[in-house]
Amino acid sequence: MMISIYYRKDDEWLLEKVYEICARERRSRSAVILSLLEEYFERDRKIGEILKDMGLLSLKELQEAIELQKKHKNEKKLGEILEGKGTVTKSNIQRALGLQRRAK
Numbered sequence: 001m002m003i004s005i006y007y008r009k010d011d012e013w014l015l016e017k018v019y020e021i022c023a024r025e026r027r028s029r030s031a032v033i034l035s036l037l038e039e040y041f042e043r044d045r046k047i048g049e050i051l052k053d054m055g056l057l058s059l060k061e062l063q064e065a066i067e068l069q070k071k072h073k074n075e076k077k078l079g080e081i082l083e084g085k086g087t088v089t090k091s092n093i094q095r096a097l098g099l100q101r102r103a104k
Contacts, residue, residue, distance in 0.1 A: 005033070035102075042099045048078050050096040056088050 007015065021032045042050050048062045057065075065081045076084075079093040 038099055039102050045100065046078075047093070047096050047100060048082075050099055051082065051088055051092065054092070054096065056092050057082065061085075061087050 018029060018032050018036075021027070022029055025032070027035075042053070045053070048057075048066065051057050052059060052062050061082075065078055065085065065087070068081055069076060069078055079088070079097070082088045083090055083093060
């Protein structure tokens with residue numbers, strides 16, 4: 001997928017910040033911009049919402065897992081329940097948790 005981003009002269013300071021991150025973290029501009037967008041949109045989100053946003057589970061699957069969690073009095077974390085059901089992988093959960101942590 002290709003996306004074009006247009007900016008004004010006033011936005012150059014922001015691009016300079018992006019370039020600094022690129023150099024410091026040895027990442028491409030697109031990777032840095034996408035990670036900043038992820039952080040913005042996933043801020044203050046719960047793990048289930050993030051996994052749903054990532055397209056890894058449906059709203060129905062999320063609701064079922066939450067109900068199962070409540071039924072068992074929160075003995076298991078939501079990610080553990082979803083992984084146990086085979087809905088998501090451990091890698092998916094780790095990625096979502098990483099997004100959640102970075103956004104805080």
